[in-house]
Amino acid sequence: MTNKKPAKTGNSASPQTNRAQKSRPQNNRAQNSRTLNNRAQSSHTQKSNAAASGSSLMPLLLVMIFLAGLIGAAQQHMLPYGIAGMYLTLSLLTFIAYAIDKSAAKRGKWRTKESTLHLLALMGGWPGALFAQNVLRHKSVKASFRNVFWLTVVANLAVLGYGIKTGAVDMFI
Secondary structure, three states, X not given: OOOOOOOOOXXXXXXXXXXXXXXXXXXXXHHXXXXXXXXXXXXXXXXXXXXXXXXXXXHXXXXXXXXXXXXXXXXXXXXXXXXHHHHHHHXXXXXXXXXXXXXXXXXXXXXXXXXXXXXXXXXXXHHHHHHHHHHOOOOOOOHHHHHHHHHHHHHHHHHHHHHHHHOHHHHHO
16 A cells, blocks of 8 residues: 555645635626726716715806906906907817817727816816816816816916016007
């Protein structure tokens, strides 16, 4: 009677254990899928809650007040009409750029670069960008994008304020 040991194959588990191990990746994939679905639902719920809570009304109100102020300042000859027209035109173009990017994102097509959207905002299209972010619910969650966006708004308003203070905007008359 000889005690022969089975050849080691690197796995000393029983066939039942092997079956359990083979099924684990499937269970992990199912678990990962559930986790991703839960995250997506949570993100969707957060977006819905933000929209339902009325938090999107403040930026829209800011846009309306700013544009009305520009038009009013132009009517009172405090600001050239060209400046108000520039903001309105760039805002419309920026809104369209966001809409195109949103559509491309939904269809999995080529996207507009974030730097292009920021450049449009910096040039004066930020009211349209802010309106698009809230109405289209596009680019409204990504924190890094929002931070750079608000920097472009501040920079644009600083240049506008400097232009008004120094009289540089008068060259647009």
